[in-house]
Amino acid sequence: MDEKNVFRKNLVKRRKELGLTQDMLAQKLNVSAQAVSKWENSSYPDSELLPMLAKALGTSIDSLFGSKNSDPETDILQLIHDRVQTVAPEKRSEFVMQMLYSIIYAYNPSFHQAGRMHSKYDKETYAGVKTDQDIALARLNSDLRYFIYLENPENGVNGYFTTPKNMARLLKTLADEDAIRIISYLGSGRRNKMHSVNVMSKRLDLPEEKVQSIIDRLDRLGIVWRVSVDLDEGETIMYGYTHNQALPMILTLAQSVCNYFSSWDPSYDVYSFGVFKDETGLIKNDLPDVHGWKDDE
Incomplete structure (x- = not known):
C-alpha cells in the first residue's frame, strides 16, 4: 500500500x-x-x-x-496511571476531579483546549453529557464534588433491572427519614464497628421497634451484616455497616435530583433517545408532519 x-x-x-x-x-x-x-x-x-x-x-x-x-x-492510559500515582493522596481527589471534568469538556467538538474547572462557583453548578452512547453528570461545587459516568447499554439500562421488587423495597426503605438517619449514623462509624439496636435507639432517640424494623430491612437488602454475640446477660445480635459505595451515591444523587439543574459548565447534549428502552413496543416515536410555508402565504 x-x-x-x-x-x-x-x-x-x-x-x-x-x-x-x-x-x-x-x-x-x-x-x-x-x-x-x-x-x-x-x-x-x-x-x-x-x-x-x-x-x-x-x-x-x-x-x-x-x-x-x-x-x-495506550500511551495516554499509561500517562494517567503514572500521574495519579505521583499525586499525594490528600491531593488526589482534586486532581481526579479536574481530569474527569476535562473529559466532559472534551466531548464538545468546538472546544479546542483542555477544560479547567474553576476553583469557585457562585451557585450550584453541574457539568454533563447526554449522547446516544453514554451519559455523565458531575457536581462541581467544592462543598461536594462527584462524577457519575454511565455507558448506555444497547438494550437500555432497564435491561439491567432484574430484581425490580428489591429495588422498590430499597426505595421504600429510603423513603423513611428515620432510615436515612440510621444509615448516616452507621456510615459515620469506623470500619468493622458493630452496633446494637438498643444503643442506636437511645442515641438517635427513636423507638427500639422502629430501629429494629429498619435494621431488619437493611439486613435483608445487604446494607448491614450481623453477628451473634455471647454476653453474660445472654446472646444478642450486633450489626455492622457494609460501607457499600453505591449507597452514599444514591443518597447524594437523590439530593441533586430534588434540585433543578439550572447552571451548567459545560453541558454537551446530542442524544436522540434516553437510556431507558421501550420494552412494551407501545411508545411511538414517529414525528408528526410539520408543514412549511405555503406558496400563497
Missing part, C-alpha cells in the same frame, strides 16, 4: 475511533467538511495543517503516515 493510501486509511480509522464525523473534525481545524472528505479520498492537507490534524486526532504525524506503529490511547 502506498503512502497516500496509508495516510487516508489511518486518518479515517483514527477519526472513527474518536467518534468524530467529518464535520466535527473540520470544526476542530477550522476547515470545511469537504476538505476533510478530500483528505480521506483523494488529496493531502496542506503541510501547515498536519500538526493541527495530528493534535486534533490525539496522535502523531508519523502515525498518520504509518511511519510509527504506536497506540496513542
Whole structure:
C-alpha cells in the first residue's frame, strides 16, 4: 500500500475511533467538511495543517503516515496511571476531579483546549453529557464534588433491572427519614464497628421497634451484616455497616435530583433517545408532519 493510501486509511480509522464525523473534525481545524472528505479520498492537507490534524486526532504525524506503529490511547492510559500515582493522596481527589471534568469538556467538538474547572462557583453548578452512547453528570461545587459516568447499554439500562421488587423495597426503605438517619449514623462509624439496636435507639432517640424494623430491612437488602454475640446477660445480635459505595451515591444523587439543574459548565447534549428502552413496543416515536410555508402565504 502506498503512502497516500496509508495516510487516508489511518486518518479515517483514527477519526472513527474518536467518534468524530467529518464535520466535527473540520470544526476542530477550522476547515470545511469537504476538505476533510478530500483528505480521506483523494488529496493531502496542506503541510501547515498536519500538526493541527495530528493534535486534533490525539496522535502523531508519523502515525498518520504509518511511519510509527504506536497506540496513542495506550500511551495516554499509561500517562494517567503514572500521574495519579505521583499525586499525594490528600491531593488526589482534586486532581481526579479536574481530569474527569476535562473529559466532559472534551466531548464538545468546538472546544479546542483542555477544560479547567474553576476553583469557585457562585451557585450550584453541574457539568454533563447526554449522547446516544453514554451519559455523565458531575457536581462541581467544592462543598461536594462527584462524577457519575454511565455507558448506555444497547438494550437500555432497564435491561439491567432484574430484581425490580428489591429495588422498590430499597426505595421504600429510603423513603423513611428515620432510615436515612440510621444509615448516616452507621456510615459515620469506623470500619468493622458493630452496633446494637438498643444503643442506636437511645442515641438517635427513636423507638427500639422502629430501629429494629429498619435494621431488619437493611439486613435483608445487604446494607448491614450481623453477628451473634455471647454476653453474660445472654446472646444478642450486633450489626455492622457494609460501607457499600453505591449507597452514599444514591443518597447524594437523590439530593441533586430534588434540585433543578439550572447552571451548567459545560453541558454537551446530542442524544436522540434516553437510556431507558421501550420494552412494551407501545411508545411511538414517529414525528408528526410539520408543514412549511405555503406558496400563497
